Amino acid sequence: MSEPTNTQLGIGDFGCTHYRRRCKIVAPCCNEVFGCRHCHNETKNNEEINVVDPHDIPRHEIKKIICSSCDTEQDVQQYCINCGVCMGKYFCGICKFFDDDISKQQYHCDECGICRTGGKDNFFHCKICGCCYSKVIKDGHHCVERAMHHNCPICFEYLFDTLREITVLPCGHTIHFECVKEMEQHHRYSCPVCSKSICDMSSVWKNLDQVISTTPMPITYKNKMVWILCNDCGVNSNVQFHIVAHKCLSCNSYNTRQIQGVPSSSCSSRVEETVR
Template identity: 40%
Template sequence: MAATAAGCQHYVRKCLLKAPCCDKFYVCRLCHDDEEKHKMDRFQVREVKCAVCDRVQEAQQACRGCGVTFSEYYCDICHLYDKNKEQFHCQPCGICRIGPRRKFFHCQKCNLCLANDLQGKHKCVENVSRQNCAVCMEDIHTSRIGAQVMPCGHLLHKTCFELMCRNGAYRCPLCMQSAINMTEYWEERDMEIAHTPMPPEFKDQKVKILCNDCQNRCTVSFHVLGMKCSSCGSYNTSQD
């Protein structure tokens, strides 16, 4: 695949990677994976070809033939070539992250780099980023799409999370806990129920429910519009 001065749709670079799996040259692993029936391991890349002079050489940041700089940013571990986005290589993650580094910390339990404002304010789930996104079922850890950390600690791609919310879904697909602050919606539900009395034969009917948000079980009045948890006030409940 030919490279241009701009690289490809995924990365800005002036070289092609020699895929160790098939010895073919591609601008990036994503271009390779789109065309081949197998995946390219970018960590095993040993050679690149200059897009300016076509010289094949060991992976490095500048061409040994014509001297052109292949990219503003280069990682000799990930063999990532790209324009400068203040990337940094996170050793525990094992890959490069878009920075700047000072705005992120690595959570050892989650095994993931997170924004500093989440330090001490997120629910840890062990190795959470090693799971696929529960919406698109694609990898999260090495994805170029950012991850959305939900209150339950699970992750979705930001784009998948936004799509889920636009479609009216508010619960984590993995644990069913509310994925956003639902206080305003629960107050609206209170108003709807107050103005929608049940028929006399159901007025005093009680049911046992399990709350998906606080995990408490309680007995409440039945209503077709929802059963409210007496512990946390959530309507994200199901009959137990």
């Protein structure tokens, strides 16, 4: 089948704030017309609007689109049946997705079930994590089951199909990249899910060593011992109490918290399994 002759008609003239494309979608859930699924979801879940039935569009169930060039309603397809215009240079018949900006290097991942950006050759699908990651971390990432099938622990946006850049922390948990940067601005350097350190903190630990050595405790507390749990390695330690911080005897991290009572011998392993 030959390509229609006027496929370039209206390039750059149509679309919404999310995508450049030459069609609108008819939402199967409410039968209303929107620029894209994000336009629908933002409208139908906007708390400032009196929405009777808040919901997200079932993207794979979209069956009808409307050509932005000639206003012809038709089944989902890349080229308009009336004027022949190309609805989007990138087209996925599974996701019912159109986009003219192919510089994003879109591709459809069968295992994710949705379209991704960044180029198929640059990503791999981790079956345990249940999502696509950059090949840069293929041999070194820590697997967490269904790692992106939850909300960002900072902004609470669902991560699996977010449009914003995500990053994988050393512990394996995922979070928006800009949310990590915001955490760092507030001097927060531990995972908001499992509390493990998100970067190399060795220089900070050395500074704390110096602070503690120059901050003697009153005689009342000189022999006071406390049990601590290390958030980084999951090991319990019995250490001398100090007002500044407590150092893990196993990995020398100060990312610890004081716990009550004497932990059982299996406590460390149970905690380690939990944070994983």
